[in-house]
Amino acid sequence: MTPEEFADRYTRILDEIAKVIVGQRELVATTLRGVFCEGHVLLEGVPGLGKTTLLETLGRVLSVEFGRIQFTPDLMPADILGTNMLVDGRFEFHRGPVFANLVLADEINRATPKTQSALLEAMQERKVTLGGATHPLPRPFFVMATQNPIEMEGTYPLPEAQLDRFLFKALVPSPSVAELVEILDKTTGTTETVVEPVVDGPTLQAMASEARAVPIATHLLAYASRLVAATHPDDPGAPPEVRKYVRYGSSPRGAQAIVLGAKVEALLAGRPNVATEDVRAVAHASLRHRLVLGYEALADGVAPDELVDAVLAAHPAPTAD
Amino acid sequence: MPPEHVRALVAATRRRLVVALGLRRVVTAVGVTAASATSLAGIARGLVLPWAEPVAVGAVIAAALGAALWSAVARPSPLAAALVADRALGGFDRLSTALDLAARPHRTDREEAQLHAAEAWAAQRSPRGVVRLLPSRPLVGLALVALAGLALVVLVPSRADTLRAERAQIRDRIETAAEEVEEEAGGIPEPVAAELAEILERLRNAEDLERAAAELDTAAAELEARADPAALSYRTGLAALERSATAHPLGPEAGLAAQLAGLAERAASLPPDERAAAAAGLRALADQIAATDRDLAQRLTDAAAALEAGGATPQLRHALDRLEQLAGVVADADARTRLAGALRNAAAGLRSSQGRGEGEGQGQGQGQGQGQGQGQGQAQGRGSNPQGNVGGGGARGPAAGPGVGNGGLGTARAEDDPATTPKRAEIYDPILAGGGPEERVEIDGADPGEVLGKIRGLGLENVPTTPYYDHFEDYLAAATRALDDPNLPSDVRNVIADYFTRLEP
Numbered sequence: 001m002t003p004e005e006f007a008d009r010y011t012r013i014l015d016e017i018a019k020v021i022v023g024q025r026e027l028v029a030t031t032l033r034g035v036f037c038e039g040h041v042l043l044e045g046v047p048g049l050g051k052t053t054l055l056e057t058l059g060r061v062l063s064v065e066f067g068r069i070q071f072t073p074d075l076m077p078a079d080i081l082g083t084n085m086l087v088d089g090r091f092e093f094h095r096g097p098v099f100a101n102l103v104l105a106d107e108i109n110r111a112t113p114k115t116q117s118a119l120l121e122a123m124q125e126r127k128v129t130l131g132g133a134t135h136p137l138p139r140p141f142f143v144m145a146t147q148n149p150i151e152m153e154g155t156y157p158l159p160e161a162q163l164d165r166f167l168f169k170a171l172v173p174s175p176s177v178a179e180l181v182e183i184l185d186k187t188t189g190t191t192e193t194v195v196e197p198v199v200d201g202p203t204l205q206a207m208a209s210e211a212r213a214v215p216i217a218t219h220l221l222a223y224a225s226r227l228v229a230a231t232h233p234d235d236p237g238a239p240p241e242v243r244k245y246v247r248y249g250s251s252p253r254g255a256q257a258i259v260l261g262a263k264v265e266a267l268l269a270g271r272p273n274v275a276t277e278d279v280r281a282v283a284h285a286s287l288r289h290r291l292v293l294g295y296e297a298l299a300d301g302v303a304p305d306e307l308v309d310a311v312l313a314a315h316p317a318p319t320a321d
Numbered sequence: 322m323p324p325e326h327v328r329a330l331v332a333a334t335r336r337r338l339v340v341a342l343g344l345r346r347v348v349t350a351v352g353v354t355a356a357s358a359t360s361l362a363g364i365a366r367g368l369v370l371p372w373a374e375p376v377a378v379g380a381v382i383a384a385a386l387g388a389a390l391w392s393a394v395a396r397p398s399p400l401a402a403a404l405v406a407d408r409a410l411g412g413f414d415r416l417s418t419a420l421d422l423a424a425r426p427h428r429t430d431r432e433e434a435q436l437h438a439a440e441a442w443a444a445q446r447s448p449r450g451v452v453r454l455l456p457s458r459p460l461v462g463l464a465l466v467a468l469a470g471l472a473l474v475v476l477v478p479s480r481a482d483t484l485r486a487e488r489a490q491i492r493d494r495i496e497t498a499a500e501e502v503e504e505e506a507g508g509i510p511e512p513v514a515a516e517l518a519e520i521l522e523r524l525r526n527a528e529d530l531e532r533a534a535a536e537l538d539t540a541a542a543e544l545e546a547r548a549d550p551a552a553l554s555y556r557t558g559l560a561a562l563e564r565s566a567t568a569h570p571l572g573p574e575a576g577l578a579a580q581l582a583g584l585a586e587r588a589a590s591l592p593p594d595e596r597a598a599a600a601a602g603l604r605a606l607a608d609q610i611a612a613t614d615r616d617l618a619q620r621l622t623d624a625a626a627a628l629e630a631g632g633a634t635p636q637l638r639h640a641l642d643r644l645e646q647l648a649g650v651v652a653d654a655d656a657r658t659r660l661a662g663a664l665r666n667a668a669a670g671l672r673s674s675q676g677r678g679e680g681e682g683q684g685q686g687q688g689q690g691q692g693q694g695q696g697q698g699q700a701q702g703r704g705s706n707p708q709g710n711v712g713g714g715g716a717r718g719p720a721a722g723p724g725v726g727n728g729g730l731g732t733a734r735a736e737d738d739p740a741t742t743p744k745r746a747e748i749y750d751p752i753l754a755g756g757g758p759e760e761r762v763e764i765d766g767a768d769p770g771e772v773l774g775k776i777r778g779l780g781l782e783n784v785p786t787t788p789y790y791d792h793f794e795d796y797l798a799a800a801t802r803a804l805d806d807p808n809l810p811s812d813v814r815n816v817i818a819d820y821f822t823r824l825e826p
Contacts, residue, residue: 213431217414217421219400272431272438273422275413317408318417320401 023179030170045172063197067100071111077118105145169289216274223318245297250290257286324440333448335402343392352464354384505663509656537668541661552654557818558613585637612811
């Protein structure tokens with residue numbers, strides 16, 4: 001697959017999604033970046049902003065096996081992974097909804113941590129181990145999760161380990177008035193929107209391989225590493241805001257997310273290599289859910305994105321040393 | 322190896338970067354250093370810091386040179402240049418990535434494609450405008466302001482400059498005085514020369530002229546105090562011996578010492594009559610020196626006795642040793658005296674150059690009129706200012722017929738104390754004092770305006786002094802001749818010799 005073919009398919013995917021989703025360009029872009037990186041994406045926003053709709057639309061556009069799990073407080077791990085059942089005197093594994101190419105984990109923070117953790121192995125290892133048997137998950141495999149802000153009632157904050165397994169975290173903003181008008185026009189009439197599948201699973205994997213092949217220079221790898229290091233409060237390059245508000249900085253997965261996201265960004269921009277701008281463009285989505293803030297940040301109402309802004313301001317560009 | 326156009330574009334950017342960084346560093350360094358130097362020089366205007374302004378200017382120059390040198394040595398890397406070019410030309414890290422990929426031993430197809438794309442992109446780009454060569458205007462402006470401030474502080478004279486100049490002048494004067502002392506004291510014996518070196522060191526370390534002059538006075542007093550008190554009588558006695566040896570030589574040699582040495586060599590071969598004559602001569606010399614140095618007299622007597630006995634060489638050498646010993650004492654004392662005189666002259670010179678204010682003459686006159694008016698006046702006055710203007714004393718002696726007229730009095734007031742700054746080179750000269758210009762005087766008893774006669778006396782223009790050094794030797798020669806009088810008792814000789822020694826400059 002050539003970069004031009006990649007860009008063409010990406011445009012077609014956007015067009016199909018745009019039939020259903022109004023606005024939310026950044027949200028869609030971040031989600032698709034995750035898809036092309038074969039990574040998991042966490043969407044956070046208050047109910048009713050179209051998170052689930054977006055992912056359902058994405059499932060149809062991608063033409064891959066789609067599984068949806070509605071997380072509730074009484075959801076059990078077996079409801080996600082599957083279970084061994086006795087059939088004709090033999091135990092037989094019945095696959096859960098996680099065995100799909102695109103898994104929609106809807107309102108993931110409404111389940112208990114135990115159930116949330118059931119996704120851990122699946123997300124990282126792309127396999128399920130149950131009753132001593134390991135069951136590989138189909139490829140490509142993405143988990144697209146939505147969650148409500150944790151301060152809302154009936155939610156369980158995702159464990160840091162699980163948060164770290166999401167390649168990107170996208171924030172779902174409220175639509176503008178103009179966008180809301182368009183939403184109302186599309187959703188309150190009699191016209192039913194039909195979304196056509198654009199790419200299938202193998203094509204998606206080919207696109208992911210194409211994205212990974214984008215060249216990136218060593219100094220940009222160092223720049224991504226420096227950004228991640230600067231999220232740690234004890235790092236010499238950490239800005240004062242990070243030193244004050246952050247308890248733990250990003251894991252190396254944050255740097256991996258930046259580099260992969262930057263490659264996709266460069267590809268989508270038609271560039272033959274990753275640029276500094278690409279790295280900076282994906283920094284928020286890659287790092288915001290990987291910062292463990294202290295109580296002072298909560299007290300002062302400091303958002304993770306402000307801290308990522310501070311890190312980017314402290315390190316505006318790669319250096320030659 | 323990066324593609325050709327990529328390499329060329331990066332190299333050109335790098336050269337421009339070197340120039341731009343160099344200029345920026347130089348301007349920054351000069352500005353910062355000039356600001357600091359201005360502060361330093363400003364402080365030095367209040368406090369007298371002689372090193373401040375040279376250090377300030379030198380620091381600015383050193384900073385400029387250092388920044389230029391640093392820029393020439395610490396050149397930016399090709400990657401840094403590529404990053405700059407990427408940002409300036411909107412390259413989105415094309416050049417820097419191409420440099421990085423080109424250095425890899427193995428490249429994928431996509432990486433090769435990137436290199437080609439970067440090469441094509443670089444081929445269409447020019448390095449002009451990639452780097453702004455001149456520093457920003459605010460930076461240059463601040464540096465110029467700092468430099469202007471420094472120039473203002475350095476070039477506009479201040480109290481410190483005046484004080485510094487005065488200090489330099491003082492140092493020059495002290496150095497000149499030291500050199501004069503060295504010149505005047507040339508050829509002095511080694512021990513005295515060592516003392517002179519110490520004295521000159523103290524002189525050069527003096528902080529002002531007054532202290533330098535005080536050091537010189539103190540040193541002169543110390544020198545004189547260290548002189549052997551018997552040196553004067555030794556000199557007188559030795560001079561008398563030399564004259565006797567000249568009048569009645571012991572041999573064909575010139576000088577007593579040479580005659581003694583010659584006599585010692587030929588003592589054994591002398592005929593009896595010459596031996597007897599030589600012994601008589603030695604005894605006469607012994608008598609002559611007995612009042613001054615009994616030791617030498619005894620040795621001469623011993624030599625005479627031995628000569629009469631047929632030997633005398635060891636005794637003559639023994640006497641010669643003592644003679645040279647005494648001569649050494651005299652030479653040492655002479656050197657000390659001469660050096661002390663030079664020191665006092667230097668001290669006087671320093672004080673006279675230090676004097677400030679206007680000098681007014683001090684005069685004291687005495688007029689004596691006899692008959693048609695012959696007067697003799699005396700006046701002394703001294704005052705000086707830094708320019709060395711000297712005030713003179715005036716005397717006006719009204720005479721009444723054959724009576725005696727009294728000279729008028731003048732006053733002197735100056736910051737220098739005339740009593741402590743004597744001009745030893747000039748002394749009162751009665752001959753000169755009688756040779757002043759004619760002045761019209763009023764004599765009691767005459768009608769107003771009627772001239773009854775003229776007197777020769779002292780006036781403002783004829784200071785009755787004479788060069789001391791020029792005449793001292795005459796006085797000394799006359800006194801020395803007087804000492805030759807064999808009827809003069811030895812204790813009186815000592816008094817006379819001591820007197821002239823004290824007078825000796």
